[in-house]
Amino acid sequence: MRLLNYMRQWRGLAKEALERTAIVAKFLCLLHVTDTYLCTPTLVYGPSMLPTLNLTGDVLLAEHLSPRLGKVGSGDVVLVRSPVDPEGRSPSGLWAWRAIGSPSLWIPCTLTGVNLLWYE
Numbered sequence: 687m688r689l690l691n692y693m694r695q696w697r698g699l700a701k702e703a704l705e706r707t708a709i710v711a712k713f714l715c716l717l718h719v720t721d722t723y724l725c726t727p728t729l730v731y732g733p734s735m736l737p738t739l740n741l742t743g744d745v746l747l748a749e750h751l752s753p754r755l756g757k758v759g760s761g762d763v764v765l766v767r768s769p770v771d772p773e774g775r776s777p778s779g780l781w782a783w784r785a786i787g788s789p790s791l792w793i794p795c796t797l798t799g800v801n802l803l804w805y806e
Contacts, residue, residue: 725749730782739782758785
């Protein structure tokens with residue numbers, strides 16, 4: 687009898703803990719889906735995008751829907767992975783560039799003298 691009273695006492699506490707754990711799990715799932723498929727806050731810094739972005743760094747909200755829907759056009763700021771650090775482990779893992787082409791457009795490259803094909 688004493689054991690049953692002891693278990694009843696903790697039943698309410700265990701139920702509340704389970705409910706709060708479920709709320710936290712739902713929030714973390716929502717956060718994961720938002721970060722993976724909708725938008726991601728990203729720190730970008732460097733001289734490549736002056737005067738649009740600061741040299742010391744800006745926080746951008748990079749949305750993931752436009753590239754998936756094919757809505758990236760000329761003049762848009764895009765984030766690309768660094769060929770030096772494709773895993774993005776260093777602060778220079780992502781580069782901010784301004785798109786100058788659209789799909790299937792040949793773009794002459796003045797640095798290497800080779801024409802590049804813009805593709806998706």
